[in-house]
Amino acid sequence: MPGEKQAAVKYYVGVDVGSASVRAALVDGSGMVVAHAEQPIQVWEPRPDHYEQSSADIWAACCSATKEVVRGVDARQIRGLGFDATCSLVVVDKQFQPLAVNCEGQNHRNVIMWMDHRAASQVERINATQHRVLNYVGGAMSVEMQPPKLLWIKENLPESWETVGYFFDLPDFLSWKATGVTARSLCTVVCKWTYTSDRGWDDSFWKMIGLEDLVKDKYEKIGNHVLSPGEAVGRGLTPEAARDLGLPGGIAVAASLIDAHAGGLGVIGADVRGHNLPCENQPITSRVAMICGTSSCHMGVSESPIFVPGVWGPYFSAMVPGLWLNEGGQSATGKLIDHVVRGHVAFPELEAKAAASAHSIYTYLNSHLDLIKKSLPVGFLTVDLHVWPDFHGNRSPLTDLTLKGMVVGLTLSRGLDELALIYLATIQAIALGTRHILEAMQAAGHDISTLFLCGGLSKNPLFVQMHADITGKPVVLSKEVESVLVGAAILGACASGDFASIQEAMAKMGKIGRVVQPNHEHKRFYDKKYKVFLKLVEHQREYRSIMNS
Secondary structure (H helix, E strand, C coil), X not given: CCCHHHCCCCEEEEEEECCCEEEEEEEECCCCEEXXXXXXXXXXXXXXXXXXXXXXXXXXXXHHHHHHHHCCCCHHHEEEEEEEECCXXXXXXXXXXXXXXXXXXXXXXXXXXXXXXXXXXXXXXXXXXXXXXXXXXXXXXXXXXXXXXHHHHHHXXXXXXXXXXXXXXXXXHHHHHHHCCCCEEHHHHHHHHCCECCCECCHHHHHHCCCCHHHHCCCCCCCCCEECCCCECCCCCCHHHHHHHCCCCCCEEECCEEHHHHHHHHHCCXXXXXXXXXXXXXXXXHEEEEEECCCEEEEEEECCCCCCCCCEEEEECCCCCCCEEEEEEECCCHHHHHHHHHCCCCHHHHHXXXXXXXXXHHHHHHHHHHHHCCCCCHHHHHCCCEEECCCCCECCCCCECCCCCEEECCCCCCCHHHHHHHHHHHHHHHHHHHHHHHHHHXXXXXCCXXXXXECHHHHCHHHHHHHHHHHCCCEEEECCCCHHHHHHHHHHHHHHCCCCCHHHHHHHHCCEEEEECCCHHHHHHHHHHHHHHHHHHHHHHHHHHHHHC
């Protein structure tokens, strides 16, 4: 913690709500994380494709983590608070009490998680309308967005629908809890709810899909007061929230961001001078921020709107003010790697050997791959093993919820070597999926030269190197591993008035740590892997056609 000679330092608190935990950080004006804490949050999976959480549980975790990071700090030095969170749907009644999002009537489970796919039939019907708002989500809405979930609630939980007071995106729920103001962030409503920065809500869309009741009350339930990310909300932190969080009352609270967008904010604007990168002296539009954790998001910005089939957006000012955002994504990445590794018959052996060597299972797997590669580059070990990674459907650029995962090249072997190989092939498949997204963006008009990675998977050197080699682009890692938390703190810094703009805060608080260059000698191998990758989905669609004929 800072000493007395640093008494004039200004601090900002960033709070990040992920899928399984809440993290908080105390960040200084240079973007350095001074203190960090984490609290788990509960997830319920009552049936396949249903994932639920509790807003009360989430807020309690936010309070615990925040109190921990500010313990012992002079409250006068804490200037602002920013939240980011997953784009999950929070449902409360007119008194802001939680309402059930489940058939069991469990009111405390009032959050439909972002990765919940219960509304598959609803999103199919929404996409069949071909309404003009769908042009801003790559031509087809994702089941992970909010309109299909709202429609599911109306059709399946009429009691909750009749008594609902407000539907919040989780980032907006947190800013409401902190300030008592029901304003929504432009980021959430534009990216997940079909709001547009120039026209606002489109009455005809909601009426066409059967949610005309949201129009009747002038959108009070889903938001009719919208703020730009980083803009100060209301009069700042309420006395009650200040007690809950252990922060001084009245400090600035920022309009929030979706977690991936906060990660983008934390890395994409960093000063790259002196690193010999192709994006040096080029506009920020030559960069893509990749936020990789449970799932992955690929964030690219442009000065004018670019419509990319199968990629969400363009969204104006949804991440960086004044620029249009396109957002690609993969529905399961970290979750997929865990699924593949932990479900393998050799996992108990891996777990025991990793524990004996005092390493994580992934560090051990990376070392094991180095042992078995012999004279080959590690990546070449999968010459006969190929994975299609859409075990939870395809978000981008195919936008096909019905796609399934595939593995080609299995044998009867059941040992640790085979586990290491399927782990490697899965990481490569995720990187090949990133290449697929980048090629779609570039074909539509983006000019991308450099990847900026953050999130949990960016800590895995094999994951990072495979992305560099397979995309052929250098990968920049931030100095602060917790870039999402830095992004949230940037919001608080802007709300406090200590920085003139988001762009200024991004440049001063985002720092480069390490650059990973692609090995261009491996290009031919990965070009062939990519051809196989694309063939896999062709074959899946072909055999489906046969079976459905």
